[in-house]
Amino acid sequence: MSDVISVARTLDRCGVLGPGIRAVLWVQGCPLRCGGCVAAETLPFEGGTAHGVRELAEWITGVGGIDGLTLSGGEPFSQAAALVRLVDLVREGRPGFSVMAYSGFRLEALRRGDDDQRALLERLDLLVDGPYVAARHASLLWRGSANQRIVALSGRHPELADATDSSAGIEITAEPDGSMSWAGVPPAAGFREHFEERLAARGFSLRHGDDDTAA
Numbered sequence: 001m002s003d004v005i006s007v008a009r010t011l012d013r014c015g016v017l018g019p020g021i022r023a024v025l026w027v028q029g030c031p032l033r034c035g036g037c038v039a040a041e042t043l044p045f046e047g048g049t050a051h052g053v054r055e056l057a058e059w060i061t062g063v064g065g066i067d068g069l070t071l072s073g074g075e076p077f078s079q080a081a082a083l084v085r086l087v088d089l090v091r092e093g094r095p096g097f098s099v100m101a102y103s104g105f106r107l108e109a110l111r112r113g114d115d116d117q118r119a120l121l122e123r124l125d126l127l128v129d130g131p132y133v134a135a136r137h138a139s140l141l142w143r144g145s146a147n148q149r150i151v152a153l154s155g156r157h158p159e160l161a162d163a164t165d166s167s168a169g170i171e172i173t174a175e176p177d178g179s180m181s182w183a184g185v186p187p188a189a190g191f192r193e194h195f196e197e198r199l200a201a202r203g204f205s206l207r208h209g210d211d212d213t214a215a
């Protein structure tokens with residue numbers, strides 16, 4: 001079982017990728033190639049930065065004032081074994097810690113997956129499943145296209161039954177070096193291209209790579 005995760009980016013606090021305020025871990029590498037994917041830099045498996053699961057668990061448990069962890073990417077279920085280890089380590093100290101994951105695969109396919117993928121599924125409270133389909137783009141809560149579902153896999157988030165199914169928007173962060181980063185699911189198709197063009201016109205750049213990809 002792997003103790004190393006190939007990481008594209010981390011974010012301490014995010015209010016637009018799951019319930020409450022959450023740490024977000026974007027893994028590196030996805031076997032799918034959805035047209036219009038806004039996280040193209042996270043797709044190659046050879047990219048990213050290797051981090052040990054203990055190091056990442058210490059990071060998550062050390063962030064104050066968060067309600068949970070969201071796993072995005074890239075494809076979290078391509079690194080399921082190490083993510084199982086990570087979730088278990090985090091919950092050793094915080095048994096009620098909420099964990100949500102995105103996947104380009106549907107729940108039914110993940111349930112037919114390997115042992116590690118099913119073990120990760122068993123640990124999740126929420127799953128946003130299915131590939132991004134640009135032709136079905138919609139402004140929905142935490143997801144980008146109408147085929148994607150929010151699946152409750154535990155009883156930890158009963159409040160979602162009454163949640164309004166509309167976009168949570170995006171969060172933009174100005175970095176100390178003058179670049180910008182963002183997180184969230186764009187409510188409009190083509191957001192990223194327009195956003196980058198506007199930033200470039202104003203002399204800003206959107207950072208890519210290990211610390212500034214977006215999902």
Ligand code: SF4
Pocket residue numbers: 030031032033034037038039043073074075103104105130131132
């Ligand atoms: S949208 Fe998600 S599943 Fe599709 S290619 Fe991008 S990271 Fe992979």
